[in-house]
Amino acid sequence: MDTRFSNIFNLTEDQAIALLQTPLDDLEDKTDRYIAASHLVNFPSERTVNALIEAIHNPDPHLYNRITRRKAIESLGRLKANIALPVICSCLADDDIYTVENSVWAIGEIGTDDATILEEIAKLLEKPQQSYRVIIQTLANFNYLPALERIKPFIDSDNEPIASSAIAAVARFTGDYSQIDKVVAFLTHSSVNARRACIQDLIDAKYYDAIPQIARCAVSIVFRLRGIRLLADAGKEEGKLSFSQIEPFLDQVMRDHPNDLDLVHQYEEIPPTEFLIQELYNTDFGRCYLATKALIENYAETVEDEVIKSYNDEAHNDYGAHYHVIKLLGWLKSDAGYEIVVEALNNRRPQFQKSRSAAAIALANYGDKKAIPLIQEALNTKVWELKYACLMALKELGEGNLQSYLTDEDDWMVKEKGNLLA
Structure with a gap:
């Protein structure tokens, strides 16, 4: 299980369980129990599992309790807590469709060969307003053939x-x-x-x-x-x-150059830089790539200062825009942005990990060999994507004997890449 993003709230197991067991009316922030249920995935103990099961049994219909129950079910799924299967299965009949969705997903994560449980999941396909996608995926993953004819109508x-x-x-x-x-x-x-x-x-x-x-x-x-x-x-x-x-x-x-993507949006006319830079914050990355392409093709000589200002104002703390800005600075070969790219290469915050790989590629785009020691240092990671990007960047910068960095490498894809670049 990838846990890079899990341990953000810095709670101990005791603190998280205590929060989860605190009545809603006694909480300063009503979302604390939800956070606790989420955070307990970091503690795969019997105490944690029992606390999460207890949270599911809480019948309070208040919204904040419902979202806590959903998250408790999800966490039990992530923990693959087999002992929790009976209580999770009982939630398949819940009136809250999101609780049902999480229950189906959690059963899929925990695993079962009980045909009775799988049939209960399949029957949800005949029930209105359910999260059919998760139900279909789960049944397919279990290879539950009796559901086939009930799945077929959803093709349309x-x-x-x-x-x-x-x-x-x-x-x-x-x-x-x-x-x-x-x-x-x-x-x-x-x-x-x-x-x-x-x-x-x-x-x-x-x-x-x-x-x-x-x-x-x-x-x-x-x-x-x-x-x-x-x-x-x-x-x-x-x-x-x-x-x-x-x-x-x-x-x-x-x-990850926008010219290598099938862009699904288009501009009727070229927008101003202010609009394009703001598009780098869009949650639809298709729009971010379209904006990046327009900036490179139309404003490469003039937009550097605006991009760096946007980084300093907002993008430094927005992991989506951060990624696009780092890539853009590399394509612009921005002297003023070089240290920003170097900082991104060494950024250990969990949400910003894709920017580290972006930074390695961006530094290669600059073409300056002074980046080689920095990229070599970044190779000391367990994240395969970053290793792969570093190997590409080092090759681009003319560094030889890349196999020497991979003597103990156990990731087959990184090892193969190193062998080919050697």
């Missing part, structure tokens, strides 16, 4: 993520991939939710042929890297993919 859903999951599930159940291109087509959908969702469905379906299109999808690099990595791991294990087949697309994603 107006909700793209639901339709995508249904198409992928039917392909997995039947081995018939004739409609999987409809899932691939969602990679260029105008809805960012549809684009993100279909990547997961292509992973679940082990549809290796989609790797080139995933590399070009206008969503955050996090989604694309995860998609390619999981497909690569599965393809290697099955003997269907070699690193040489994956490498060009992985490198393309690591460089």
